[in-house]
Every structure is written in structure tokens, then in C-alpha cells.
Amino acid sequence: MATLNVNGKSRAHDAEPDTPLLWVLREQLGLTGTKYGCGVAQCGSCTVHIDGAPVRSCVMPCSAVQPSQKVVTIEGLSVKGDHPLQKAWVALDVPQCGYCQSGMIMAAAALMKEKRNKLTAADVDAAISNICRCGTYNRVRAGILQAVGVQSKDIQVTHLNADQGAAA
């Protein structure tokens, strides 16, 4: 048995050491909010936090995560689903199918923590490389900026990672 600290609790699992963290979270711990998209660290749908940093869990062997490191999934981002990003997501109706959105929110939450209230549209464009097949990029950007309180004129920016959206 190995242990991981997930969403503030020590959780035991018996996965093989090279099993990606994603599958331990989903299949052993029942945390299915973290999604499988590409499996090769490209799409970001599997993003979780490890000690506050965004990590693509599909390529992270579970044995590489120490029991003392804090893993946070979308289920642990806030107690009642009331993180500023989650509120903004609801207010702006950001998701379409929703599949990529937990990864988007986790990537955005880490960025918000890093930049705090200095976050700009350019920061979002540079940092959020997650892929959305539904093309919600503009609303994702708007949601992030709304969550950090950027004025509405800055929210009306287009083409967040539009090239990735076209390729996805």
C-alpha cells in the first residue's frame, strides 16, 4: 500500500508505481472530476495541483508523488464549489460539453494563485494551454478575468489559444 495526500486527506492505494496519478485518482479514489483526454500531457484535461503547481496527471507516475506532497483535484478546490473561478464559470456560463473544464479551472486556479490580482489577459493567453474541443476559449478567458476582478473592457478579448482550438 502507498499513500497520497489528496484534498487534505491521506489516501491509501495499491496501484503499481508507474500507474499515472490520473488513474489512481479516478479508479482507486473515485475522484472522477479529473478527466482523461490525450494521455500525453497535451490537452490539460487531467490537470491537478501538486503543492499548488498545475500538473498533468496523465503522465505523472503515482510513485513520483511523495506522501507529504499535497494533491488537490477539482473536488478539493473549494468546499462548496464557491471558488471565485467556479462562481465566474457559472455567471458567464463558460462550459459547453464540460469535459475539459475541470482541467481548465485547475490550471486557472494555479495561475491566479501565482499572479494574484496582477493577472492580465496576456498572462492568461501565455499560461493556459489547455485544449477545448468545444472552443470555449473566449469564455474561459473571460471567466478567469472576471474571477480576478478585471474590468469588463478587458474581458472582451478574442482568440485565446485559437490555434489550439482549431487543431483539437
Ligand code: FES
Ligand atoms: S489527458 Fe493529460 S494532458 Fe491530456
Ligand code: FES
Ligand atoms: S467544453 Fe467541451 S471540450 Fe471543452
